[in-house]
Amino acid sequence: MSNLRINRKKNKRFGILICVAAILLGILLAAFIYRLVSGKPFASVFRGFLPWFLALAVSAVAYGTPLMFGTLGEILTEKSGNLNLGVEGIMFMGGAFGLGGAYYYNQLASNPNGYVAIAIAIISAFLAGAIASLIYSFITITLRANQNVTGLALSIFGTGVGQFTGEFMRVKAGSYITLSNDLKDFFIMCPFPKFIQNIPVIGRLIFGHGIFFYLGIIVAVILAFYLNKTRSGLYLRAVGESPATADAAGINISKYKYLATVIGGGISAIGGMVFITTIAGCTWNHEGLSGFGWLSVALVIFCLWRPTAAIWSAVLFGALVDLYNRLHLAFLPDEIYKILPYVVTVIVLIFSSLRNNKEKQPPASLGLAYFREDR
Amino acid sequence: MGEKTKTPLIRLAKRDGLNPSAAWGIRLASILVALLLGSLVILITGNNPFEAYGIIVNGALGSEVFVRQTIKNAIPLLGCAIAIAPCFKMRFWNIGAEGQITAGALAATFIMRQMVGKVPSVVLLLAMGLAAAIGGGIWGLIPAFFKAKWNTNETLFTLMMNYIIIGVVSWLQIGPWTANQGRMAQFDEAACLPKVMNIHCGWIIVLVLVVFMFIYMKYSKHGYEISVIGDSENTARYAGMNVGYIMMRTMFLSGAICGIVGFIVASGANNTLSAEVANGVGFTSITVAWLSQLNPFVMIAISMMLAVLEKGTSSLNTWLAVPASVSDIIIGLLLFCMLGCEFFINYKLIFRSSHNGKEGEAK
Numbered sequence: 001m002s003n004l005r006i007n008r009k010k011n012k013r014f015g016i017l018i019c020v021a022a023i024l025l026g027i028l029l030a031a032f033i034y035r036l037v038s039g040k041p042f043a044s045v046f047r048g049f050l051p052w053f054l055a056l057a058v059s060a061v062a063y064g065t066p067l068m069f070g071t072l073g074e075i076l077t078e079k080s081g082n083l084n085l086g087v088e089g090i091m092f093m094g095g096a097f098g099l100g101g102a103y104y105y106n107q108l109a110s111n112p113n114g115y116v117a118i119a120i121a122i123i124s125a126f127l128a129g130a131i132a133s134l135i136y137s138f139i140t141i142t143l144r145a146n147q148n149v150t151g152l153a154l155s156i157f158g159t160g161v162g163q164f165t166g167e168f169m170r171v172k173a174g175s176y177i178t179l180s181n182d183l184k185d186f187f188i189m190c191p192f193p194k195f196i197q198n199i200p201v202i203g204r205l206i207f208g209h210g211i212f213f214y215l216g217i218i219v220a221v222i223l224a225f226y227l228n229k230t231r232s233g234l235y236l237r238a239v240g241e242s243p244a245t246a247d248a249a250g251i252n253i254s255k256y257k258y259l260a261t262v263i264g265g266g267i268s269a270i271g272g273m274v275f276i277t278t279i280a281g282c283t284w285n286h287e288g289l290s291g292f293g294w295l296s297v298a299l300v301i302f303c304l305w306r307p308t309a310a311i312w313s314a315v316l317f318g319a320l321v322d323l324y325n326r327l328h329l330a331f332l333p334d335e336i337y338k339i340l341p342y343v344v345t346v347i348v349l350i351f352s353s354l355r356n357n358k359e360k361q362p363p364a365s366l367g368l369a370y371f372r373e374d375r
Numbered sequence: 376m377g378e379k380t381k382t383p384l385i386r387l388a389k390r391d392g393l394n395p396s397a398a399w400g401i402r403l404a405s406i407l408v409a410l411l412l413g414s415l416v417i418l419i420t421g422n423n424p425f426e427a428y429g430i431i432v433n434g435a436l437g438s439e440v441f442v443r444q445t446i447k448n449a450i451p452l453l454g455c456a457i458a459i460a461p462c463f464k465m466r467f468w469n470i471g472a473e474g475q476i477t478a479g480a481l482a483a484t485f486i487m488r489q490m491v492g493k494v495p496s497v498v499l500l501l502a503m504g505l506a507a508a509i510g511g512g513i514w515g516l517i518p519a520f521f522k523a524k525w526n527t528n529e530t531l532f533t534l535m536m537n538y539i540i541i542g543v544v545s546w547l548q549i550g551p552w553t554a555n556q557g558r559m560a561q562f563d564e565a566a567c568l569p570k571v572m573n574i575h576c577g578w579i580i581v582l583v584l585v586v587f588m589f590i591y592m593k594y595s596k597h598g599y600e601i602s603v604i605g606d607s608e609n610t611a612r613y614a615g616m617n618v619g620y621i622m623m624r625t626m627f628l629s630g631a632i633c634g635i636v637g638f639i640v641a642s643g644a645n646n647t648l649s650a651e652v653a654n655g656v657g658f659t660s661i662t663v664a665w666l667s668q669l670n671p672f673v674m675i676a677i678s679m680m681l682a683v684l685e686k687g688t689s690s691l692n693t694w695l696a697v698p699a700s701v702s703d704i705i706i707g708l709l710l711f712c713m714l715g716c717e718f719f720i721n722y723k724l725i726f727r728s729s730h731n732g733k734e735g736e737a738k
Contacts, residue, residue, distance in 0.1 A: 083530065085470070089707075139711060143718035148468045148530060149665040150714055152658050157707020163700035168420070171696075294538065301531055333550050339542030342535045349535070353527040362528055367468065 027053070054204050056319060056326050061209045064318025066091070066275035068216040070296030071303065071310045072223055073129070073268030078300060079227060080260035081240040083367040085151025086136055087268050088293025089158015090129045094269025095276040095289055096165035098125030099177075102187075102277065103169065106179050114186030117179070118211070121187075121273050129269020130262045132158050137261045140369065141254055147367050155293070159286075162272075166284030179282040187211075187277040212274045216311070219267065223307040236260055240363035243370035253370060268296065295321070298345040304352060304360045317341050386725040398720045405716035406680075406709065413705040420697050427691055434690025435683040441690075443574050447644055449682035451476070451636050451653075454581045455660035456667070456674045457588045458632035461625050463661075464592065464669055466605045469626065471518065471533030472633045473657025474540045475511040477650070479634025480641035481544055482510025484559075484648040487566045488552075496565040503566065504638050511634020512627040514540060519626035523619030537657065545650035552648075561646050568643035575643030584632060585671045592669075601625055633657070659706070666713045681706060 030053065070091055077084045084090075101124030102117045109116075136154050139145045169177050178184075190197060191214055192207040199207070227233040238246040239256045247253050275289050276282065299317055303309035324337035352360050393401075414424030435445045455472045462469035483503040490499055518536060521527035547559075554560035568575040592598040600621050604611045611618055640656075641648050659681060667673035688702035 085530075085534075135711060139715050143715045144721075145714040145717060146665060148470060149662055150711075152470065153662055153707055153710035153714060156655075156659065156662075156703050157711065160700045160703025160705075160707055164416075164698050164704055167698040167700065171698075291538075294534065297531070298535060301528075333546050335542060335546030335549060338545075339539045342538040342542070346532060346535045346539070349532055350521055350525070350527055353521070353525045362531075366528070367530060 050201070052326070054201070056322070057205055058208065059322045059326075060315050060319035061213050062279055062318065063321045064315040065210065065213045065216055065278070066271040066292055067296055067299055067317055067321075068213075068220070068310055068314035069271030069274055070268045070293060071271075071299040071314055072216070072219055072307055073264040073266065073271070074296055074300045075264070075303075075305055075307055075310065076223060076227075076267065077133070077261045077264035078305060078366055079236055079240045079363055080257045080264075081243060081363050081365040081368065081370070082137070082140065082257055082261050083147050083151065084133065084136055084154070084261060084265065085148060085297065086132065086154025086158055086265075086293075087296050088290070089155040089160075089162070090132045090265050090268045091272030091275070091293045091296070092159045092162025092286065092289060093128040093132050093165075093272070094125035094162075095272035095286075096162040096169075096284065097128035098122070098270070098273025099276045099282065099284060100124065100165060100169055102179055102183065102282070103177050106183055112180070112183060114183055114189075117183050118186060121277060122270055125269045125273035126266035129272075130266040132161075132269070133262045133265025134258075136265070137258050141257050141261075144369055144371060147369065159290070162289075163286050166286060170284065176283055179277075184277075184282050187282065210278055212278065216314075220307045220311050227307065237363070240365060243365055247370075247372060268293075271296065295341060298342060301352075301362075302341075302345050302348050304348070305362065320344075384726065387722045388725055390721060390723050393720055401716050401720050402713060405712040409705070409709040409712040412708045412712070413701075416701060416704050416708075417697065420695070420701075422695050422697060427695065427697070430691050430694050431684065431687030433687075434694075435687035441686065445679070445682045445686045446574055446578060448685055449678045450577045450581050450644075451640050451656045452660050452663055452678035452681060453674055454577075454584060454636035454639065455633055455656055456663040456678060457581070457584050457671055458629045458636065459661055459664040460588060460669045460671065460674075461592060461598070461601050462629045463664060464605050465601045465622065465625055467519070467522070467622060467626065468530040469515065469518075469533050469629055470530060470658070470661060471515065471536045471630075472660055473653040473655070474533070474537035475514045475630040475633035476637035476640065476653040476657055477537075477540045477544055478514035478630070479507035479511035479637030480648050480652045481540065481547070481637075482634065483507040483638040483641060484552075484562075487562060487642075491563045491566055499565055500568065500642070503642060504635060507634040507638035508631035509634070511637060512631035515626040515630020515633070516623055519623045523622050537653075541650050541653070544648065544652070548648070548650055559647050559649065562642060566642060567646050568639065575639070577639035577643040580635065580639060584635075585675065588632075589671045592671075597621075597624070662710050662714075666710070681709075684709070 030049070070087055073090075074084065074087055098121040102121040105117055105120045106112050132154060135157075136150055139150045140147050179187075188210045190208055191211045196207045197203045225233075227237060235246065235251045236256050238249070239251060239253055239260075243253050246256075271292065272289060275292060276284065280288050295317060299310065299313055302317070303313040320337065320341045323340075324334040410428070414428070417424045417427045434441060436442055455476065458475070459469060459472055483506050486503050486506040487499065490502060494502070514536060515533075518527070518529050518532040521532060522529045547553075552559050568577055570576065571579060592601070600611070600616055603614065603616065604618055604621060608618055611621075636656075637652060641652055645652065660678070663674055663677050663681065667677050684706055685702050688697075688705065689699060691697050691701065692699040
């Protein structure tokens, strides 16, 4: 037993080593490609490459942050065995209501405070997502309807509600709505002091991102801790893996499924709000937001249902989303970049089913309804 | 058992087959509830719900031109719902209709570009239809192959396949096949579906498919095998059925029909190929299929209902300046209510207060 544990620890260290090596190799490879494309001599490549790489990293994190929230929420949901395909709709609702909350606070308060605005945006987005998932949970858990179909219905409904709210606010205000510039800055501010950000390279690479990125990391770590180290997290995983067994052990299946889905939906919705308030510049932009929900569903597979893996995979997907703006290769058309995240996800999905590793699988009862009588 | 012991407030009991007319009564009631909820949304915009619903019905069915447009909207919905039915019957959650439509339209366009002007129109159209069926079929076959071989999760796989093919088409659209400003050229006259009663003849194809699918599911050996797998995969295996092969065969058929729908949309309705050829139809049709209990004839009614809503709310947008997204909200509400109402058809609620089991029948 102890032998096994040591082995596993060694494996883990080995894994981290490989990860670091892979990142370094990736940077070298990117530099090489950059050289090929730009045709400059190798020595000058690194001079040109570094700013390019930093800019890519910054935008990758910016695009990755909404994805990270969407993914984390969906991981929590799927761990309970509920496959909620409504993430797209949930993120739309989160975006519209989060923006709405911040906007009306901005209008009503005489001296609006940035932190309060952020808190209100988070809370209203969370509530919107929670209500949307509550509808989903009621229909799938209590009324026992099919999860896939209900999820798709939620997608249609949620995108409708989001767009409706966005347009409705605009019509009511008479012009397109946005926050005051002071508040906008708060949403993209970096929580670290200037001197840390000014450390060359590392300052921008690690400490230079918006506040929501670090919030997302905190959520990811808490979620990982909850799922892997607490009793209640263990119960939740049991519900997702084998509800019949969990039921026999006296776990309240419905309670766990409801809570996980509703809270998960709330977290996903924050992702939509983050997109609208950071990338879209605090205006309603449904064209930009569309697709992020489906990407989040893809990401859940890509990071194999592990919250901590969601951090780097979201950034990676963020880079893929934005790469077509930054890297132009003669042999690879820009539009093809956009399907890379999905191709990568399919490959991961195939390999995870091929390898049949017990720990890297979808929750066993994912998408299946559980009725005690039907056992 | 005493009154004070812990009997839950509401108990559930399975109904043994509610008679069909009562079941459809409950379903109709759920549609009414959805429309009531929808009128709340219309109230928020400051309009009279009765007036708004009047405009919706009038805008969808008020004149011959409107009816034609509504039917045009219903054709792809119905076609895809038919395609999805056998998969869902098999409990193979194919949510890749969106991609299979696009793949079919892509294949048809490819053939069109190769053959246009060289063969008569009938041959060209047949070739395009065949290519679309094969294209869509292959796109459906890939996830089925991996499901059969390694039990890869088909829901997520088919979902990803949608975006891959849509990405490919949007690349073709602004890249190699572009005609002007990121759009493809209109199809040649010979490559457009002929019109019957002023609507492109796709509606005839789809109605034929309805009959075909009804017979296929109900009276063919294939249909029997599909329903056995849907009920219990292990039973099917025990009976000596090759489950993997049947899965791949059914998915090929499903994808092929979706592909044909893609061909109908591209050639009949749009007269061009674009990345938005499916435009969410693949997702909506899944709900159509499920709500009609996978019965092809009921699908006609449900797809028409959704098409009426979609077309009607667009005129709501022009008349009352209500955001067009109201249609998505009302359709969403409708789906929620209809999904939820199945519960009251399959189960009855028994309240604690009465000993004789007074049945509470909620809508």
